[in-house]
Amino acid sequence: TQLLEQSPQFLSIQEGENLTVYCNSSSVFSSLQWYRQEPGEGPVLLVTVVTGGEVKKLKRLTFQFGDARKDSSLHITAAQPGDTGLYLCAGFSGTYKYIFGTGTRLKVLA
Amino acid sequence: NAGVTQTPKFQVLKTGQSMTLQCAQDMNHNSMYWYRQDPGMGLRLIYYSASEGTTDKGEVPNGYNVSRLNKREFSLRLESAAPSQTSVYFCASSEVGESAQHFGDGTRLSIL
Numbered sequence: 432t433q434l435l436e437q438s439p440q441f442l443s444i445q446e447g448e449n450l451t452v453y454c455n456s457s458s459v460f461s462s463l464q465w466y467r468q469e470p471g472e473g474p475v476l477l478v479t480v481v482t483g484g485e486v487k488k489l490k491r492l493t494f495q496f497g498d499a500r501k502d503s504s505l506h507i508t509a510a511q512p513g514d515t516g517l518y519l520c521a522g523f524s525g526t527y528k529y530i531f532g533t534g535t536r537l538k539v540l541a
Numbered sequence: 542n543a544g545v546t547q548t549p550k551f552q553v554l555k556t557g558q559s560m561t562l563q564c565a566q567d568m569n570h571n572s573m574y575w576y577r578q579d580p581g582m583g584l585r586l587i588y589y590s591a592s593e594g595t596t597d598k599g600e601v602p603n604g605y606n607v608s609r610l611n612k613r614e615f616s617l618r619l620e621s622a623a624p625s626q627t628s629v630y631f632c633a634s635s636e637v638g639e640s641a642q643h644f645g646d647g648t649r650l651s652i653l
Contacts, residue, residue, distance in 0.1 A: 440581070462639055473545070473631050473644025474584070519583060523639045528599065531576075531584040 434458075435522055435532035443538045444510055452505045452518055452535045460522030463496055463503045464529070468517040510539045543567050547632050547645035554622045554652045562617040562648050564632030572635045573615035574599075574642065575607060577628040584631065590615055622652045 435456045444450055454463070462481045466474035478487050480496035480503060487494045491514075493506040503520055520532040548563045566573065571592045576584040586599030588607040596607050604626060606618045615634075619626060629649050633642040 435583075437583075464641070472646050473633070474642075475644070476641045479641065521584075521642075526597075528586060528589065529642065533581060533583045 435520055435530055437518075437520060437532040437535050439535060440533065441536050441538075443540065446511060446539055446541050447509050450507050450510060450537070452507075452537075453502070454504065454520035454522075454532050455502045456522060456530075457501065458522070458524070458530075459500050460524065460530075461500070462523045463500075464521045464523075465494055465503070465505055466519045466521065468519060468534075469515075474517075474519055507537075510537075512539045512541050515539050545632055545634055545643050545645035547630075547648050549648060550646070551649045552651070554619075554650070556623060556652060558622050558652075559618070559620050560622065561619075562630055562632075562650075563614070564616065564645060565614045566632075566634040566643070567613065568634060568636075568643065569612070570634035570636050570643070571612070572637060573609065574633040574635075575605075575615070575617045576631045576633065577601065577626075578631060578647070579628050587617065587630075624652050626650065627652045 438453045464479045465477045468474040478494045483498045483500045485496045491508045495504050518535045521529040545566045574589045575587040585601050590596045590609040593612045608616045629647045631647050633644045635642045
């Protein structure tokens with residue numbers, strides 16, 4: 432069974448701080464996606480990474496795919512209250528299936 | 542632009558009752574998915590439909606059935622609801638398998 436472990440599970444920080452969320456697996460994925468989910472809504476795609484070692488930036492968010500395509504990280508610079516939410520990574524396991532991580536719940540305090 | 546629409550948004554059932562969760566997408570996507578989300582467990586795939594006319598089991602299919610009614614609609618049926626099926630259910634669609642998934646806002650289901 433393929434698993435994606437995310438850490439930390441919960442994170443509460445002050446506005447302006449930096450943070451990193453990790454997504455790790457023993458399995459290789461052909462691509463990996465990051466989603467953000469707000470209360471009462473479905474997840475919304477932030478980014479897809481495909482190539483080992485790839486780095487993508489989305490404003491203050493930086494996403495990296497591990498060289499071996501088994502892990503990924505999300506770094507947020509100068510976090511803002513609007514960044515609050517549940518962050519989910521999802522690895523494509525083939526045959527139309529994505530495996531979702533356990534999630535990181537982020538709260539940014541003003 | 543509605544995207545993915547799920548109905549109902551909330552439902553309370555008694556053990557043993559049956560119900561169908563409805564999902565429709567207006568993006569002309571080929572693939573559709575049903576997930577359940579439980580605290581601390583992320584999203585788990587129940588069933589998926591790679592294209593119209595096909596359905597396949599995901600990670601946790603027991604106790605559920607699905608129907609891909611046409612390209613737009615994908616329903617999830619609980620034949621005899623159990624308390625362990627209390628969860629938030631999400632429907633998603635994507636253009637093809639390895640592309641962005643678009644999610645509905647979920648159905649919050651409680652089984653007493």
